[in-house]
Amino acid sequence: MADCKLTPGCLFFNDQMANMPGTAEIYKKKYCAGEYADCARYLVFQAIGRENVPKDLFPNQQEKIQLIIDRK
Numbered sequence: 236m237a238d239c240k241l242t243p244g245c246l247f248f249n250d251q252m253a254n255m256p257g258t259a260e261i262y263k264k265k266y267c268a269g270e271y272a273d274c275a276r277y278l279v280f281q282a283i284g285r286e287n288v289p290k291d292l293f294p295n296q297q298e299k300i301q302l303i304i305d306r307k
């Protein structure tokens with residue numbers, strides 16, 4: 236699968252999020268360079284736009300997606 240098209244401006248991919256876990260590289264391999272369609276940040280972007288993706292949302296936090304969309 237191709238790389239995620241959001242990588243240039245993604246806070247997670249560019250290591251600009253606070254409290255980065257040591258597992259960030261694993262997530263980048265899993266999501267950014269592969270299963271980006273399952274990434275929580277990507278899914279929020281698709282649903283309600285980049286400006287509404289929380290700064291601290293991690294790719295594996297799919298359980299937060301609906302809450303974020305509902306709050307919008």
Ligand code: SF4
Pocket residue numbers: 239240241242245246247248263266267268270271274275276277294
């Ligand atoms: S964290 Fe998600 S939205 Fe950001 S570059 Fe990776 S796959 Fe794309």
